Amino acid sequence: MLNLVLFGPPGAGKGTQSEKLIAHYRLVHLSTGDLLRSEIREGTELGLRAKMLMDQGILVPDEVVIGMIENKLKEHQSAAGFIFDGFPRTVPQAEALDLLLAQYNTAITVMVALVVDEEELTKRLLIRGQSSGRPDDQNEELIRRRVQEYNNKTAPVAGYYESQDKYKAINGIGEIEEIFKSICEQIEAA
Ligand code: ADP
Numbered sequence: 001m002l003n004l005v006l007f008g009p010p011g012a013g014k015g016t017q018s019e020k021l022i023a024h025y026r027l028v029h030l031s032t033g034d035l036l037r038s039e040i041r042e043g044t045e046l047g048l049r050a051k052m053l054m055d056q057g058i059l060v061p062d063e064v065v066i067g068m069i070e071n072k073l074k075e076h077q078s079a080a081g082f083i084f085d086g087f088p089r090t091v092p093q094a095e096a097l098d099l100l101l102a103q104y105n106t107a108i109t110v111m112v113a114l115v116v117d118e119e120e121l122t123k124r125l126l127i128r129g130q131s132s133g134r135p136d137d138q139n140e141e142l143i144r145r146r147v148q149e150y151n152n153k154t155a156p157v158a159g160y161y162e163s164q165d166k167y168k169a170i171n172g173i174g175e176i177e178e179i180f181k182s183i184c185e186q187i188e189a190a
Helices: 014-025 032-041 045-054 062-075 091-103 118-132 140-162 176-189
Strands: 002-007 028-031 081-085 110-115 167-171
Touching: 002 014, 002 140, 014 028, 014 081, 014 176, 028 032, 028 062, 032 045, 032 062, 032 081, 045 062, 062 091, 091 140, 110 140, 110 176, 118 140, 140 167, 167 176
Parallel strands: 002 081, 002 110, 028 081, 110 167
Antiparallel strands: none
């Protein structure tokens, strides 16, 4: 199995690159952001609670997203592999993911981190906010808060995979095709 963690701050291009990777490697895409937004659309209890946090740019509790991932792994037992996008976002989430995958006798193959500086991220997210309709993309202060959450809680996840020798950083600024090629090279090497 090929299990990829696509890592990077909000606006780094994880969604864009995920689409290309899914098509290329036939992987199942698991984006906790997308899963949460679909809970919100369906008006579930979980969605209502998550929305209050997401609208403030704050992470939802670990057990909520871990539970969603657990369900999806169960649903897709015959998958060729997974792309984890927006997950794990904290070290406890990364630890939980290792335990879950071990239950299926598999593991994370590699984490690819897209590196983009904060000025570029803010610019991209504000542009995305004009068309995506996502409330968390439409206000600069909220975007800064998300980047802050990323720096405080999510950035340490890179160290977690580095200590397993699975961390690969890639420059996330440039042509989409070039970035995609670099990601594929890291995957092939892993
Ligand atoms: P972004 O485009 O900012 O990377 P996502 O679409 O992945 O955002 O997620 C949007 C919001 O959903 C986050 O700001 C956070 O509140 C919540 N969220 C998504 N994934 C997670 C996660 N793994 N853990 C906690 N909160 C999450």
